Amino acid sequence: MDTPPLDGTALNGPLNGVPNDTEVLIVGAGPTGLTLACDLARHGVRALLVERAGTLFPGSRGKGLQPRTQEVFEDLGVLDRIHAGGSAYPLMMAWENGERLGTWDLIERGTPGPATPYADVWMIPQWRTQEILHARLLELGGRVAFGTALTGLEQHPDRVEAELTAADGGTRTVTAGYLVGADGGRGAVRRALGITMHGEEVDPRPALVADLRVEGLDRDNWHVWPKAPGGALLLCPMPGTAEFQLFAQLEDGAPDTSAEGVRALVAAGTHLPASAVTEVRWASDFRPRAAVAERFREGRVFLAGDAAHIHSPAGGQGLNTSVQDAYNLGWKLGRVLRAGAPESLLDSYQEERYPVAASVIDLSTGLHRAERDGSDDRRARRGKDTDQLDVGYRGGPLTAERRPGLDEEALHAGDRAPDSPYREADGTARRLFELYRGTHLTVLAVDRDLPALPAGVRGLRLDGGHAAEAYGPGLFVIRPDGYVGLATHDAAALPGYLAALGAR
Structure with missing residues (x-):
C-alpha cells in the first residue's frame, strides 16, 4: 500500500517550489481534492493542491465506488486502473x-x-483510489505539496490570501483566485470561515x-x-x-x-x-455522525466533500458524494477561468450540491439505523437508492426543460445523460460517453437537425436507435459533468444557454 514516489512534481517538506500565486488553491489531498485537481488540470487551470500530512491517506475507509462515480472516473481516465485494483x-x-x-x-x-x-458498486481500498488519482494528476502536470498546512486565509474582492506552513515551520503567503476546502469535517478551511455544521449523532x-x-x-x-x-x-x-x-x-x-x-x-x-x-x-x-455545513461557499472560498457534509458509512455514500462535489465544481471553475463564463456560474455549486448532500445524509442515516435495529429491508435498499445514478438537478439554476408534456419517468433536463451505443458514418462503433468525455459542452440532436454550433462545442445527430429510446426526440445540451442542461425542440434556445456557459 505504498503511495506513489515523491518526485519533482510532488513536493514535500519545505516550501521550495510552491508558487506565490495560483488560480485555484485546493486544501486536502483526499479523493475530493485529487478529483478536483485532476479536473482543473484537464481544463488547463493552474491549481495548487496542498496536504498537511506527509503522504496520502493510508487506510481503506471509503472502499465502495458507486456506479455514478465509476462513470466520473471513466471521464477522468482512471477507470481501467480502478477496475484493475478492485473487485x-x-x-x-x-x-x-x-x-x-x-x-x-x-x-x-x-x-x-x-x-x-456500470451497474454495481465496486470495492477498492480508499488508499488505492487515491494513489490512482494522484498518479493521474502527475500525468496531467499537476502536483501535491505534502507536509503543507493552511494556517490562515484572508479574502479580498478579487483574490484569497492563504498562509501555508510547512512541516519545518516555514511559512509562505500564496495568492489564489479561488480556494477550495477539501480537508475534511474538522478541516482548517471551514473553521477559518466560521461556517458551522448542523447535524446529529447517528449512533x-x-x-x-x-x-x-x-x-x-x-x-x-x-x-x-x-x-x-x-x-x-x-x-x-x-x-x-x-x-x-x-x-x-x-x-x-x-x-x-x-x-x-x-x-x-x-x-x-x-x-x-x-x-x-x-x-x-x-x-x-x-x-457515526451526520452533519452538513450551513453553506458551501463564502465569497471566493468553497467547501467540498467531508468539509461540507459528513455521513454514516452505511450505504457507501460519503466518498462518492464527495467525488461528485469536486466533479460539479471543477467544470464550473474551468468554464469561468478558461471559457469566459460569468462568475455567477459558480453560485450554482451551492444550489445544486446542497440538496444532494442533504438527501444522501437522510439515506445513509436511515440505512445505518435500519442495520442497527435489524430491519429486514436494509439489503434491498443497497441498489437503485445508493448507486447515485438518479442523483440530478431537476429544477436547478442551470436546468432548462423546454419540452412540454413529458412523463415523469422520461428523461428531463437536470438528469444524468445516459450512455448509448451508436455508429459513425464510416460504421465505427462508438458510445455517447466517449463523445462526452472531456471538458467541452456537447449538443446531441436526436431525430432533429443539428444546428451550427459555437467553437469548442461538440455536436452529434442521431436518428432512431437506442439514443432515441433513452433521450426522446429533441436537442440536448450535455454539461461537462454529464448532466442534461437544456432540453428543447427549438434550436433558437441553444445560443443563449450555451453563451451562459461561456460558449459564444
Missing part, C-alpha cells in the same frame, strides 16, 4: 460460535446495459475501522459476527491485498486503536484468537 463485492458470511450460518448479498445486483455501463456507540492481516479466514466472503459485544463485527477482504478491513462498534468508551487493542477486539468479537491478527497496518476510531 465486485463478495457475499456476506455470518458466524456464530465458530460456525458458519450461511451467506447473503448486501447489495441488489444490477445488470449493465447500453444506458448504464451513540463508538466505532473502530482498521486494516489488518488475519490468519484463519477465507477471502471469498465478507465475514460478519452479528452478536459481537457492542454490535456486529465485520472483516472484509480488501481486493488486491493480503489485508482485511475491520469494522466494529463498542458498547461504550473510546476504542483502543493500538495493535494490541485491535487484536483484543477481534478476539472478543469472533472465534479467532488474538494471535490470528498478524499485523495491524492502520486503525482509526470515530462516532
Whole structure:
C-alpha cells in the first residue's frame, strides 16, 4: 500500500517550489481534492493542491465506488486502473460460535446495459483510489505539496490570501483566485470561515475501522459476527491485498486503536484468537455522525466533500458524494477561468450540491439505523437508492426543460445523460460517453437537425436507435459533468444557454 514516489512534481517538506500565486488553491489531498485537481488540470487551470500530512491517506475507509462515480472516473481516465485494483463485492458470511450460518448479498445486483455501463458498486481500498488519482494528476502536470498546512486565509474582492506552513515551520503567503476546502469535517478551511455544521449523532456507540492481516479466514466472503459485544463485527477482504478491513462498534468508551487493542477486539468479537491478527497496518476510531455545513461557499472560498457534509458509512455514500462535489465544481471553475463564463456560474455549486448532500445524509442515516435495529429491508435498499445514478438537478439554476408534456419517468433536463451505443458514418462503433468525455459542452440532436454550433462545442445527430429510446426526440445540451442542461425542440434556445456557459 505504498503511495506513489515523491518526485519533482510532488513536493514535500519545505516550501521550495510552491508558487506565490495560483488560480485555484485546493486544501486536502483526499479523493475530493485529487478529483478536483485532476479536473482543473484537464481544463488547463493552474491549481495548487496542498496536504498537511506527509503522504496520502493510508487506510481503506471509503472502499465502495458507486456506479455514478465509476462513470466520473471513466471521464477522468482512471477507470481501467480502478477496475484493475478492485473487485465486485463478495457475499456476506455470518458466524456464530465458530460456525458458519450461511451467506447473503448486501447489495441488489444490477445488470449493465447500453444506458448504464456500470451497474454495481465496486470495492477498492480508499488508499488505492487515491494513489490512482494522484498518479493521474502527475500525468496531467499537476502536483501535491505534502507536509503543507493552511494556517490562515484572508479574502479580498478579487483574490484569497492563504498562509501555508510547512512541516519545518516555514511559512509562505500564496495568492489564489479561488480556494477550495477539501480537508475534511474538522478541516482548517471551514473553521477559518466560521461556517458551522448542523447535524446529529447517528449512533451513540463508538466505532473502530482498521486494516489488518488475519490468519484463519477465507477471502471469498465478507465475514460478519452479528452478536459481537457492542454490535456486529465485520472483516472484509480488501481486493488486491493480503489485508482485511475491520469494522466494529463498542458498547461504550473510546476504542483502543493500538495493535494490541485491535487484536483484543477481534478476539472478543469472533472465534479467532488474538494471535490470528498478524499485523495491524492502520486503525482509526470515530462516532457515526451526520452533519452538513450551513453553506458551501463564502465569497471566493468553497467547501467540498467531508468539509461540507459528513455521513454514516452505511450505504457507501460519503466518498462518492464527495467525488461528485469536486466533479460539479471543477467544470464550473474551468468554464469561468478558461471559457469566459460569468462568475455567477459558480453560485450554482451551492444550489445544486446542497440538496444532494442533504438527501444522501437522510439515506445513509436511515440505512445505518435500519442495520442497527435489524430491519429486514436494509439489503434491498443497497441498489437503485445508493448507486447515485438518479442523483440530478431537476429544477436547478442551470436546468432548462423546454419540452412540454413529458412523463415523469422520461428523461428531463437536470438528469444524468445516459450512455448509448451508436455508429459513425464510416460504421465505427462508438458510445455517447466517449463523445462526452472531456471538458467541452456537447449538443446531441436526436431525430432533429443539428444546428451550427459555437467553437469548442461538440455536436452529434442521431436518428432512431437506442439514443432515441433513452433521450426522446429533441436537442440536448450535455454539461461537462454529464448532466442534461437544456432540453428543447427549438434550436433558437441553444445560443443563449450555451453563451451562459461561456460558449459564444
